Amino acid sequence: MSGDNKKLYITNGHVVSMNPKREIFTNGTVCVENGVIRYVGESSGAPSSEGAERVDAYGGLIIPGLINTHTHISMSVFRTLADDMADRLKRYLFPLEARFVTQDLVYWAALHTLHEMIRGGTSTFADMYYFEEQVAEAAEQAGMRAVLGETVVNFPAPDAPEPYGGLGYFKSFARRFQGHPLITPCLAPHAPYTLDDEHLAQIASMADEFDVPVMSHLAEMDFEVSALAEKYGETPVQYYHRLGLLTPRLIAAHCIHVTPEDIDLLSDADCGIAHNPIANMKAGKGTSPVPEFLAKQLRVGLGTDGPMSGNTMDMMHVTSAAAKVHKMAGRDRTLVPASTAFELATIGGARALHMEDSIGSLEPGKRADIAIVSLDAPHMFPVFDPYAVLVYCAGPQDVRDLFVDGRRLLRDYSPLTIDPLEIRKQLGNIVEGVRTGLKSL
Amino acid sequence: MSGDNKKLYITNGHVVSMNPKREIFTNGTVCVENGVIRYVGESSGAPSSEGAERVDAYGGLIIPGLINTHTHISMSVFRTLADDMADRLKRYLFPLEARFVTQDLVYWAALHTLHEMIRGGTSTFADMYYFEEQVAEAAEQAGMRAVLGETVVNFPAPDAPEPYGGLGYFKSFARRFQGHPLITPCLAPHAPYTLDDEHLAQIASMADEFDVPVMSHLAEMDFEVSALAEKYGETPVQYYHRLGLLTPRLIAAHCIHVTPEDIDLLSDADCGIAHNPIANMKAGKGTSPVPEFLAKQLRVGLGTDGPMSGNTMDMMHVTSAAAKVHKMAGRDRTLVPASTAFELATIGGARALHMEDSIGSLEPGKRADIAIVSLDAPHMFPVFDPYAVLVYCAGPQDVRDLFVDGRRLLRDYSPLTIDPLEIRKQLGNIVEGVRTGLKSL
Numbered sequence: 001m002s003g004d005n006k007k008l009y010i011t012n013g014h015v016v017s018m019n020p021k022r023e024i025f026t027n028g029t030v031c032v033e034n035g036v037i038r039y040v041g042e043s044s045g046a047p048s049s050e051g052a053e054r055v056d057a058y059g060g061l062i063i064p065g066l067i068n069t070h071t072h073i074s075m076s077v078f079r080t081l082a083d084d085m086a087d088r089l090k091r092y093l094f095p096l097e098a099r100f101v102t103q104d105l106v107y108w109a110a111l112h113t114l115h116e117m118i119r120g121g122t123s124t125f126a127d128m129y130y131f132e133e134q135v136a137e138a139a140e141q142a143g144m145r146a147v148l149g150e151t152v153v154n155f156p157a158p159d160a161p162e163p164y165g166g167l168g169y170f171k172s173f174a175r176r177f178q179g180h181p182l183i184t185p186c187l188a189p190h191a192p193y194t195l196d197d198e199h200l201a202q203i204a205s206m207a208d209e210f211d212v213p214v215m216s217h218l219a220e221m222d223f224e225v226s227a228l229a230e231k232y233g234e235t236p237v238q239y240y241h242r243l244g245l246l247t248p249r250l251i252a253a254h255c256i257h258v259t260p261e262d263i264d265l266l267s268d269a270d271c272g273i274a275h276n277p278i279a280n281m282k283a284g285k286g287t288s289p290v291p292e293f294l295a296k297q298l299r300v301g302l303g304t305d306g307p308m309s310g311n312t313m314d315m316m317h318v319t320s321a322a323a324k325v326h327k328m329a330g331r332d333r334t335l336v337p338a339s340t341a342f343e344l345a346t347i348g349g350a351r352a353l354h355m356e357d358s359i360g361s362l363e364p365g366k367r368a369d370i371a372i373v374s375l376d377a378p379h380m381f382p383v384f385d386p387y388a389v390l391v392y393c394a395g396p397q398d399v400r401d402l403f404v405d406g407r408r409l410l411r412d413y414s415p416l417t418i419d420p421l422e423i424r425k426q427l428g429n430i431v432e433g434v435r436t437g438l439k440s441l
Numbered sequence: 442m443s444g445d446n447k448k449l450y451i452t453n454g455h456v457v458s459m460n461p462k463r464e465i466f467t468n469g470t471v472c473v474e475n476g477v478i479r480y481v482g483e484s485s486g487a488p489s490s491e492g493a494e495r496v497d498a499y500g501g502l503i504i505p506g507l508i509n510t511h512t513h514i515s516m517s518v519f520r521t522l523a524d525d526m527a528d529r530l531k532r533y534l535f536p537l538e539a540r541f542v543t544q545d546l547v548y549w550a551a552l553h554t555l556h557e558m559i560r561g562g563t564s565t566f567a568d569m570y571y572f573e574e575q576v577a578e579a580a581e582q583a584g585m586r587a588v589l590g591e592t593v594v595n596f597p598a599p600d601a602p603e604p605y606g607g608l609g610y611f612k613s614f615a616r617r618f619q620g621h622p623l624i625t626p627c628l629a630p631h632a633p634y635t636l637d638d639e640h641l642a643q644i645a646s647m648a649d650e651f652d653v654p655v656m657s658h659l660a661e662m663d664f665e666v667s668a669l670a671e672k673y674g675e676t677p678v679q680y681y682h683r684l685g686l687l688t689p690r691l692i693a694a695h696c697i698h699v700t701p702e703d704i705d706l707l708s709d710a711d712c713g714i715a716h717n718p719i720a721n722m723k724a725g726k727g728t729s730p731v732p733e734f735l736a737k738q739l740r741v742g743l744g745t746d747g748p749m750s751g752n753t754m755d756m757m758h759v760t761s762a763a764a765k766v767h768k769m770a771g772r773d774r775t776l777v778p779a780s781t782a783f784e785l786a787t788i789g790g791a792r793a794l795h796m797e798d799s800i801g802s803l804e805p806g807k808r809a810d811i812a813i814v815s816l817d818a819p820h821m822f823p824v825f826d827p828y829a830v831l832v833y834c835a836g837p838q839d840v841r842d843l844f845v846d847g848r849r850l851l852r853d854y855s856p857l858t859i860d861p862l863e864i865r866k867q868l869g870n871i872v873e874g875v876r877t878g879l880k881s882l
Contacts, residue, residue: 079822080829084764084778116819282833284768284776311833312820317758323525327725328766335725337525378557379753379837381520381865382872388521392723392752396820397838424822431823 008032008406009049013057013372015040016386018064018346018361022339024386030062032368035406040362055408057372060400061386064361065123065369066315067349070215070253070274070303072129073113074106077430079307081438083282089221093308094155097130100434101158106131108426110138111418116313118142118415120396123369123404124349124359126251126274126303128188128215130159130166133173136183143407143417145369147251147353148177149188149215152203154195164199167206174210182405184213189245191217192236193224197243204244213249213354215274216240219262220254220285237262246271248354253303255293256286263292272299272352275344277321279305287329290322290344291336301349316394319345323391338391368406373398449473449847450490454498454813456481457827459505459787459802463780465827471503473809476847481803496849498813501841502827505802506564506810507756508790511656511694511715511744513570514554515547518871520748522879524723530662534749535596538571541875542599547572549867551579552859557754559583559856561837564810564845565790565800567692567715567744569629569656571600571607574614577624584848584858586810588692588794589618590629590656593644595636605640608647615651623846625654630686632658633677634665638684645685654690654795656715657681660703661695661726678703687712689795694744696734697727704733713740713793716785718762720746728770731763731785732777742790757835760786764832779832809847814839 008031015028017040029046031039039046077100082092106129117125127135128149139146150173151157152166160166166188174185187210189195189203207214219225219236228239237258240246246269253274255266266273275288293300302318304310310318323341327333350360358367373394375383380398383389402410409417449472456469458481470487472480480487518541523533547570558566568576569590580587591614592598593607601607607629615626628651630636630644648655660666660677669680678699681687687710694715696707707714716729734741743759745751751759764782768774791801799808814835816824821839824830843851850858 076819077823078825079834080824080826083826083829083833084775086773086775088774112819112822119819278765281765281769282774284772284774286772287769311829314820314836324719324722325769328722328728328769331725331727332527333529333723333725334525334527378517378553378560378861378865379755381553381868382518383521384519384876385521385524388524388752392524393520395755395836395838397836420819424819427822435825 007052008055008368008403009052010055010057010062010370010372011043011046013060013062014386015062015362016390017363018343019363028062030362030370032403032406035368037362037364037366037368039364055401058374060375061373061390062362063371063373063390064346064359065371065402065404066121066345067301067353067360068117068122068125068304068313068315069251069272069301069349069352070276070305071125071127071313072306073125073127074109074129074135075306075308076113077105077109077427077434079311081308083311097158098156100437101130103131103134103159105430107134107138108423108430110135111142111423112427113307113313114138114142114144115415115418115420115423117144118402118409118418119399119413120314120316121371121373121399121402122313122315123371123402124353126215126353130157132185133176136173136177136185139183141417143182143404143409145182145359145404147184147186147213147215149186151188151190152195152199153190154199174212178210186213186215188215191220191224192228192239193221200240200243200245204247207249213251214245215251215253216245218252218255219257225257235259235262237265241265241269251352254280254288256280256288258289260292263289263296263298267296267298270299272301272354274303274352275300275322276303276305276310277325278318279309281321281325283309287325291326291330294340299348299351299354300344301352302344314396315345316396319391338385338387341391342387368403370403371399372401374400448493449496449809449844450493451496451498451503451811451813452484452487454501454503455827456503456803457831458804459784460804469503471803471811473844473847476809478803478805478807478809480805496842499815501816502814502831503803504812504814504831505787505800506812506843506845507562507786508742508794508801509558509563509566509744509754509756510692510713510742510790510793511717511746512566512568512754513747514566514568515550515570515576516747516749517554518546518550518868518875520752522749524752538599539597541878542571544572544575544600546871548575548579549864549871551576552583552864553868554748554754555579555583555585556856556859556861556864558585559843559850559859560840560854561755561757562812562814562840562843563754563756564812564843565794567656567794571598573626574617577614577618577626580624582858584623584845584850586623586800586845588625588627588654588656590627592629592631593636593640594631595640615653627654627656629656632661632665633669633680634662641681641684641686645688648690654692655686656692656694657686659693659696660698663698666698676700676703678706682706682710692793695721695729697721697729699730701733704730704737704739708737708739711740713742713795715744715793716741716763717744717746717751718766719759720750722762722766724750728766732767732771735781740789740792740795741785742793743785755837756786757837760832779826779828782832783828809844811844812840813842815841
């Protein structure tokens, strides 16, 4: 299920390594053995390709697989429902999920979205939803690396009839998947406004006990900020800090409404942050102060958010948006330049997940999560600056090949580990059920 | 050179008509004869397909061709140069153009960008640059509809050694192309800060004399606003108004720094506005008040801006950005909903160019500018709302077919009127010259 026990010789491309020196090898080769990168550099210095499968990049860019640090992949089944509706989370999304989300829906919608992610060069994703065990099964089948958070909320959830039932679900999920080479189970308290103090504190302890990450929406909503200010005189970040959740385990999604003091707290606690520029723009929620995070060397990665929020899994355009929204907000075109945005999509995402020792860059000793980006399409030519072409020009359709843990998931634009027609058929049936059910909602 | 003298029967798709009632025909057909749309509606009511070429939309969306109201297509040769550089227009772009822009460069770079536009579903574009006659030749070869503005500036330009030499160039350009079925020559005073009062007023008269549109950058730059405030106590819009340029002929690009009074002036004069949300974000220049324009029923279309500004010709993501930047700026997710954004990309663009009687929607009597968008890719499924899938999910890679004036420019993702390999070869040589020349710049 993990990397194949064989050698790969990926060559004839420009290697954008994202190593600490940010080296680019213009006539480069990457060698892989048993799922681990063994060589990254100019082709002239590469070891023998004997016994290795040769992969031709056809003059394209060889890059680290993209890392999506925040999503809810099974929500693809609801894509294009209620996009521009005000106050939709409580008015629309929660009721929708209560009505329709089943184990079967989560599994097939996850595979559908994994198909999209594979085609777009994503090698690792961090997800939070219900029936997360089905997301894990789908990810395992697809061969993707994943950090998967079982959602915990203070109301009955699709996979747990009692409030906070996700805690029980998590335990069996963790027992099954902990130690998996690609899948990291974790706890996902939904948000400060959907759990009480006691359960949030309990999750902090459970995370220690199980030694797992914690992912949560944090400082995303106006009403979240005002409610905590009124109740405790605290910001959302201060609130999580008091309850013991601000630790290196935390992957905090959004972090829009944060003060300079909050940024110091997040920095001191070494938390990871998942920045979702497209979803945040579309929601009109405000702009996360990413330039300030970066000035403090915070661990910041990028996320698409779920397909009802960001609509697609297109990490290329999320990266592009990360470069642009801060220029727009700060009225300064030099903010978050292309090279910085591409860092956020790769090594930054790895840091946000505290996985930078194994993924996020092309370096000997790291796991072989690698994408090949074609430069054939007209919008990808010329290339005076490879970071600019990746961030300002590329789209998911330019991804030709993808490897995760040394296993090939995409070959010449075609997915290898999933069955697109079967997925579309199964999801099609589920969508028809939703369509019919919506009429009576 | 214009529409073929034959019948088309485009069927098996969802027709998003953008007609005044905004009708969508879920099992729809569009019939075309001699480049003119003859029928738009449910397939059940369509006339006989006898003698017509049958075009299968394979269950995709049949939409009006997209309209790009502001670009400089030949700048694709400089793509990814100096993207994140401050104050780059005068420090970098003008010297770059003075050094490298030739007739040959403009022609081949135009064809390269036309290739990209055709693949992305654009059927009409409004361009301003130097050697605009070569852009016209390229557009004519490609079969695209175009409004082409010869640039006029107060310094020596690549195609005119004397300041304001563009005026002379325009005259012969107009003589050659006026009356062309697809190409509308026009005058393009660069901006309030690159021409003097006398020449701007002269251009207003010349536009009347030649009966042509005028396109110009307007209210785009901070320094433009402050200089006019200091010199005349006027806003850029007031300045153009005083000089006689605020007329229905004007297509004003950007209009970022406008007051409520300016909006009234633009509205009273019935000007067209080209909104470039991606380029404006990336430049950190501020946000054009599009919701306020729309409240006054102003003629607003969308543009990519040039490939050194917006980087690509991807009108799908420009449309998506138009839906999102105003939500972000106004902190309101209901602003510029998907249906409104898609209007801007189609009938809105036609209105901005004052061409809404002939293009911008699928209606009997209009010219047959039609794109087919595939729903096959995973990011395009499911479709609960066709506008949302077009605006929030689609990319240029989803465009399967394109017709302009009834002529097929793209068939099943392959361009028919241009030679991609020859273009890449020719532009490759020019790019190598630029690369070498840059070392001594």
